[in-house]
Amino acid sequence: MMKTRYIALMAMSLVFVACNTEEDFDRTEEVAEIPELTAGSADFSTYVSLGNSLTAGYTDNALFIAGQENSMPNLLAAKFSLVGGGAFTQPLANDNIGGLLVGGAQLEGFKPRLVFGGAGPVDLEEVVGPISPTTDIVLNNPSGPFNNLGVPGAKSFHLLAPGYGNIANLEAQLANPFFVRMTGSTPDARILELALAQSPTFFTLWAGNNDVLGYATSGGDGTNPITDQATFDVAISTLVTSLTGNGAKGVMANIPYVTSIPHFTTVPHNPLDPTNPDFGPQIPTLNTIFGTLNQIYTALGETDRIVTFSETEASAVVILDENLTDLSAQIAGALNANPGFPLFVQQFGLPSEAAPIVANLLGVTYGQTRQATEEDLLVLPSSKIIGTVNTDSVAFLMSQGLPMEIAGQFSVEGISMPLADKWVLTPEEQAEISTAIDNFNATIAAAASGAGLAFVDANAIMQDLANGGVTDGDFTLSANLVTGGAFSLDGVHPTARGYALLANEFMKAIDATYESNFEASGSLYNIGDFPTNYSPSLR
Structure with missing residues (x-):
């Protein structure tokens, strides 16, 4: 009885095999092979980044360690290291508080970072009580050279200015305290000079935002004027010519419209509520x-x-x-x-x-x-x-x-x-800003094209964030303050997740120009791995 059952099963299996042709066995789904990561024609062995707060890792209205570690250049450097990129040094702050001191006294205008207070952005001190920064531009500056030469507040021409990092020029407002931390024993060195001293093989240059942004954030009141076109053109030309002089390759990005960032779109024109008992x-x-x-x-x-x-x-x-x-x-x-x-x-x-x-x-x-x-x-x-x-x-x-x-x-x-x-x-001031941005962006695009550099249309990315959002993997980011995930609590600078999104866009641009394959090899960042805010308890 048992043997009869086995014979029947064997017979059925033979029939099953006979009914399957060779073609049937070959119908296995092809699994696409992910190519190995390659740098293409780019040489990432010595990478430097020049720019301003957007490349320094500034977020939540301050510069602090966690923000710097998630800066776009640092994220790029981590990926570059997989294909021959060398060490990438940043002028890290001394804490995660933010703000700056000068010989123990808090520097006016450089306060601790913003945090989420339940309804919106508030000063860190409103949540945790009195707190003092420990980053002192007199007592504890880090040692260079630095690969990340992003200086918050720097305009295009500041990257060429001698003495911009000399503390003796601070009182006359001719120096930048963030750059003072970076110049060390050469206080009059230019930002460009410190970059060239490292003989970079690859660079990112995202400059020019503050040439317009300072005017915009001050409401166009004239205290921080827009850079004139001739000065801007000379600065960009000098930077690109100098950086590419020894054959270095790189990426440039342009300037976003102010109407695409929440610093200018969050507060409504009609916030006066008749149910407010004070109004x-x-x-x-x-x-x-x-x-x-x-x-x-x-x-x-x-x-x-x-x-x-x-x-x-x-x-x-x-x-x-x-x-x-x-x-x-x-x-x-x-x-x-x-x-x-x-x-x-x-x-x-x-x-x-x-x-x-x-x-x-x-x-x-x-x-x-x-x-x-x-x-x-x-x-x-x-x-x-x-x-x-x-x-x-x-x-x-x-x-x-x-x-x-x-x-x-x-x-x-x-x-x-x-x-x-x-x-x-006002609309008139907005038109003035838009005209300047268009002209500056034309200069940037022409410089990148003329030098054969990769180019990132940051303006288009920011507009997409403002108009429905940008999807990357499983996440969609928008330009809504707090809830959008792309912009930090100051409404100007990205969150860590926003910087990861930008790092991906820079890598895509590098792929397109230098035939690397960060995207095809699956080497882009999963932006969901990055936070959209930092805890008030972070020190």
Whole structure:
């Protein structure tokens, strides 16, 4: 019985084999072989990176160890090391706090990093309490030479400037404290000079962002002007010619539009909520004051300047717009000529004799103002200013005879006191910035093409992030602050994950120009391996 069963099974197997042809056995799925990583015609043995904060690893409004370790050049260097790349040294900070000291004193304007405070970005100290940086540009600078020569704040021409890293020039604002940490025994050495001293075989150059960004982040108020085109052209030409002089190959990237980064797109033009107990109850009084001014605007044919606050919907802030004709004299004249104006002044607890003073103050304050529109861009730091009382304005109004309470009521940022130019980019300022970026990017593209260098269209990448996001592997990054994953809490610089995305784009550009195969060999980064924020406890 058992033998009969075995015979039957054997017979069935023979039939099964007979029914399968040789072709049937050859139908195995072909598994694509992943090629071995190769550098192509690129020589990564000595790699240097030149640029600014975007190449230094700056993130969350500070430079600190963890951010530097995840800098785009450091990520590139790790991949280059797989195909002959050498050591890559960075001028690491002393901690993960951020900020800088000068001989033990905190350097003004260089504070500890930002962290997520539950609703948005806040200073680290607001979460962990008082804390002091330990990175001191006098006492504990690292030793070079450094392969990462990205200097936060550097403009294109600063890469060629002698003395930019000399601490003796710091007080005159001719030196950069981040570069002071890098010059060592040669304080007057240029950034380009330190790069060339290493005889680089490969370089990345991403410069020019600050030639425009400084103007944009200061609201176009003129304190940080856009670099003139001739200076920019000479700087880029000199950098490329010098870096390629000994046959080095490299990659260049261009400048993103400011409208593609959350520093300029996060704060809405209409953040004034009528349900806010500090704002809502004041709306009737505010509309009474502006109603008087609105009559003058209407009489002058300037209806675009009318200010009205809604009691049911979010209202736009009041801004100073220097592109408007100054109507200060007309406003003051109309108010002084109005026989009912002294009575209007009295309802605020002021004597009728104060009417001329108040008329002149209103003229000066609202001579070039309007409510913001969707076309205006408010810089990210304005979110902490809107609705606060400007103490300097209070002091001035009190010096003009107004009591403290009234002075305070007329000094509320973005409401009774127009937001200053530094907090807002008007359409005219945006157009000026866009024109400069287009011209600078044409220079960069021409320089890269002329030298046969790889090129990364960072502008296009940033626009893609702003318009729906960029997918890399299993992750999609966008330009939304906090939730988008691409930009850090300062709204300008990438997160570690954003830097990994950029590193992948640089490797793709290298593949296209030098026939390396970072992408085809599966050597790009999985951006999901990188964080989008750093813990407040990180030290």
